[in-house]
Every structure is written in structure tokens, then in C-alpha cells.
Amino acid sequence: MASPQLDRNRPIPDTIVFDLRESRKGYRLNKMCDSLTSEANRQAYKADEEAYLARHGLSEYEKRLVRARDWSGLNAAGGNIYYLLKLGFVVGHGLYRMGAQMRGEPFEAFLASRHAKGAR
Template sequence: MSDAQERWGIPGTYVFDLALSRQGYAINKMCNSLKFDENREAFKADEEAYMERYGLSEEQKQAVRERDWLRLTQLGGNLFFFLKLGATLGYGLYTIGAQMRGESYEQFMSTRNVPGAT
């Protein structure tokens, strides 16, 4: 059980509280910077240098390398920020949600109340 799960008593949930906010400051700052086209281009040109520029921990860097959205959450990443990273890399909200739940996109979409979803 993670520290956040222990503090909040909600198994399987990561509450973005002050502790996780502090832990994830670097990843969230980096992700927020991707709202600018020139930063998205710089990230895509050299992900490692871009992550280094923002001082990501090795664990955070590995989560970015693996496109492990759940791990980013566990390390203090906030969905509203790392959606910018996802968009930069071609991952949408539902694709990210599926990966975080350990499901295929199709499995995930079958649980959504979305018109036209299969």
C-alpha cells in the first residue's frame, strides 16, 4: 500500500494531496511546459535532455520512457498536467485510462458510456 493509500484509506486510489504534489513537482512542471509548441518539439527531439532540464528523478524518467501513466500518478504526476505529455506523444485520455487500468483500449471503452464506443 502506498503512503497516499494509507493516509486516505482508499485502496487502489492515488489522491493528489500536498505530499504527492511536492513529490511530482518536477514532472508536472515539465508536462505543463509542453503547452508550447517549441517545447513539444524540443521534447520530441531529445526526451532525455528535456527530462534532465526539468530535474526529473530517475523513477520519473523511467515512467516517461515506458509511457507508464499509472506510475506517473504514483510518483506525483497529475493527470491534468501529464495529459499534455500524452498529447505530445499521441496518447489520448481514453488510451491513458485503459493503460492505467491494465486494460486494452477496447476493454476500457466497453465500460464507458460513450455514444459510438464499442
């Protein structure tokens, strides 16, 4: 019997399991984000975001998500958090800003929860 995290018949509410299906769905996004490990690519992205997104063949929907810095949407579109962090770094959104948006909380409230006992 598969663990609850791997059994699609027993999903964990509000959780996306990054499996092969999600990997295929987010391939273009993740490949584009991964390219940002190169300084030259980061500079190219900052110089012309639209051209960079087009160069990586992102769909119009994916481009909208990137432009909006919609981290939850990017995750749902197959973006892996480890790759999305590379994009977040380039656009000035660190892990905590991304987490706050994904939880629907103001940044300050999210940050305060990091120091709370039992922070989730």
C-alpha cells in the first residue's frame, strides 16, 4: 500500500505532489527557471523579461503567472518550488515572500508566524 502522500486516491488537501505528471506539466517553466542559475541569463531576464519568456516557449498562461509573480499559480502549473526559488531570487521575492503569498497572508503576518511556537 502506498503512503498517503503517494496515493492519488487519498490526496492531502491543498497539497500538490510533484510527481512525473507535474514534472511534465511544468517542464517549460522549470527549464526556464533553472536557466536563471547563470549570471548571463539573469541579466538577460532583467533586461527583457518578455523576450526571455518567449525564448523559453512559455504559454500565454504561464507568462501571465510569471508576470503576476503568482507563486501558487506557478506551482499549480507544474512549477517545482526549488526551480521557482531561482525566479523568485531574480525578481526580488525570497522564500518567505513566496510563502506568504501562497498562504494568502501579508508578508509581515507570515514572517511573524515563523517565530511562533508550532509554526506551520
